[in-house]
Amino acid sequence: MQKAFLFVSMEERALLPHLFRTEYQKLVSVLCYLFGIEHIAVAEDIVSDTFLAATELWSVKGVPDNPTAWLYTVAKNKTKNWLKRNSFFQQKLMVDLQHNTPQGEEIEIDLSEQNITDSQLAMIFTVCHPSIPTESQIALALNLLCGFGAQEIADAYLTNKEVIYKRINRAKEKLKEADIKIQQPTLAEINDRLETVLKTLYLLFSEGYYSTSNNAVLRKDLCIEAMRLNYLLVEHPHTNKPVVNALLALMCFHSSRFDARLNDTGGVILYEDQDETRWNRELIERGEYYLNEAAATPTITKYHLEAAIAYWHTHKADSGEKWESILDLYNHLLILEYSPIAALNRAFALAKVKGKQQAIPEAEKLQLTGNYFYHALLGNLYTDIDDHKALQYYETALQLANSPADKELMTKNIDQLNHKQNN
Amino acid sequence: MNEFLLVFRRDFKTKEVQPSPEELQAHLSRWREWFRSLESQDKLARPLQPWESNGRVLKHDKSVTDGPYAEIKESIGGFIVIKAADYEEAVEIAKGAPILELGGTVEVRMAVK
Known part of the structure; x- marks a missing residue:
């Protein structure tokens, strides 16, 4: 007993953060790639079983020196055992197998770095198939590509687990129905589907x-x-295209402010009020690198424009050049792909360049009366010009606000205006 | 001082109630912390012993199947033997078992002297 006590106590090393999630996504990808997408459930079962075994053993014996290698060995053994018990499945698999396993030889479960990357790339192109409705696609991507559980996805979407289950299952059904093969995308497929893949990644990030x-x-x-x-795509020679780099640059620029834009209680700190020393310089520099890579060809996509706008936002100080560039980029973006949010942002940039007086009619023309941002923006534009109108817009924005952070922000603006009027 | 058997059971079968990889990892850490605290309070009557999660199930007709999740919903996730004065204290200790977070149960039985 004394020995066991010492053994466990000496094992002080903490588990790597997200070890299970990271390895889950890799193992599921490799097994799906091996089995075919119609057998996702088998792949998931084997991998879940592996983590269960790890939990039971590691909780008592401590974490092994190389936990990843341990997981891979156990997953391989579990797969082999499973195949032995299901010889019918194995025979079918031998026939179907995309990777040529010589006749009579045992199916090899390849967990090399190269095969993991290949499998993950194939999975990305399978999950981001245009036949799957967007909502389900994102839920499936989070589940299969990122190893998130239904509860975690539900928390992000502010919905319940059951809704997410339905979405994931619907997506899986669709994959089976459409008989979508999980395989290395050909160059033609990459060109056809890259747009859907990037859209999914963009939505994932925005979420x-x-x-x-x-x-x-x-x-x-x-x-x-x-x-x-996204990085996986940039690293792969077939998918390392300018547009992929543009999206990654956009993500780097945005996420550089992740820590600076939230206060201790999770409230939003507005861009103007952020402490720029808390912006992540390394991410900004990486974003600049990818933006340069994105400029390799003259083709400009919406990700290029959004990345360039995000780039200018990494310069805190207001300058004529900054806001004129942003306004110009928004003008291009709206021509390329109109969106109400981009139009509102353009109006804000216009106010910075030409003044609030000129921006107000442009913003009001948009008539996005059910939109929180529309009212919040006009509240901002009318402040100091017509505080009474500003107050009205802010009050409507408060009613339309969804998140506690937005509500708090609008309440603060209203209080400030009231305070100003009373003095 | 008496010895008590604590048996941890949980539904390992129903897909919808299984923890995500991240949750399972957090769960694992809590088991380790709990075991450590039991050790440091000298509450363990036997060394900790993990058991394989599969195993076999022998049925009344002596047929053998791979276990243990054959027909019953809840399966044993493990068990430990602890030291406690009485059921009251043993149950109090059992309340710290992380299996409860995942909807599992702990069965507490006193050793007959």
């Missing part, structure tokens, strides 16, 4: 960055995962 969820840790994890998948 983390703009989510109304109060769970800051979870939100950051979503952003990190989107960046990790």
Whole structure:
């Protein structure tokens, strides 16, 4: 007994953060790649079983010196055992197998770094298939590509677990129905599907960055995962395209402010009020690198424009050049792809360049009367010009605000205006 | 001082109630912390012993299947033997078992002297 006591107590090393989540996504990808997407459930079972075994053993014996190697060995053995018990499945697999396993030889579970990367890339292109509805696609991407559980996804979306389950299952059904093969995308497929893949990654990142969820840790994890998948694409020679670099640059610039924009209680610190020494310089520099890579060809996409706008926002000080560039970029962006949010942002940039008086009619023309940002923006533009109108806009914004942080912000603005009027 | 058997059971079968990898990792850390605290309070009557999660199930007709999640919903996740004065103290200790967080149960039984 004394010995066991010593053994466990000496094991003081903490587990690597997110070890299970990271290895889960890798193992599931490799097994799905091996089995085919129609057998996701088998892959998931084997991997879950591996983590269960780890939990039971490690809680008593302590974490092994190389936990990843331990997980891989156990996952390999579990897969082999499973195949032995399901010889029918194995025979079918032998026939289907994309990787040529010589006849009569045991199926090899390849957990080399190269195969993990290949499997993950194949998975990205499978999950981001255009036949799957967007909502389900993001839930599936979070689940299969990022190793998030239904509860965690539900927390990010402020919905319940059951809704997320339905979305994930619907997406899996779709993959089976459409008989979508998990394989290395060909160059033609990359060109066809890259847009959908990038859109999914963009939404994944936005979900983390703009989510109304109060769970800051979870939100950051979503952003990190989107960046990790994007990085995977940049690292692969077939997918390392300018547009992919542009999206990664955009993510780097935005996430450089992640810590600076939240206060201790999870409230939002506005851009103007942020302490720029808390901006992550390393991420900004990496963003600049990817933005340069993105400029390798003259083609300009919306990600290029958004990345360039985000780049200018990494310069805190207001300058004529800064806001004129941003206004110009928003003008291009709106021509390329109109969105109400971009139009509102353009109006804000216009106010910075030409003054609030000129921006107000432009903003009001948008008539986005059910939109929180529309009212918040006009509240801002009318402040000092017509405080009474500003107050009205802020009050409507308060009613439309979804997140506690936005509500708090509007209340603060209203209080300031009231205070000003009373003095 | 008496000895008590604590048996941890949980539903390992229903897909919808299984923890995510991240939750499982946090869960693992809490088991380790709990075991450590039991050790430091000298409450363990036997050394900790992990058991394989699969194993076999022998049925009444002597047929053998891979276990243990054959037909019952809840399976044993493990057990430990602790030292406690009485059921009251043993149950109090059992309340710290992380299995409860995942909807599991702890069965507490006193050793017959």
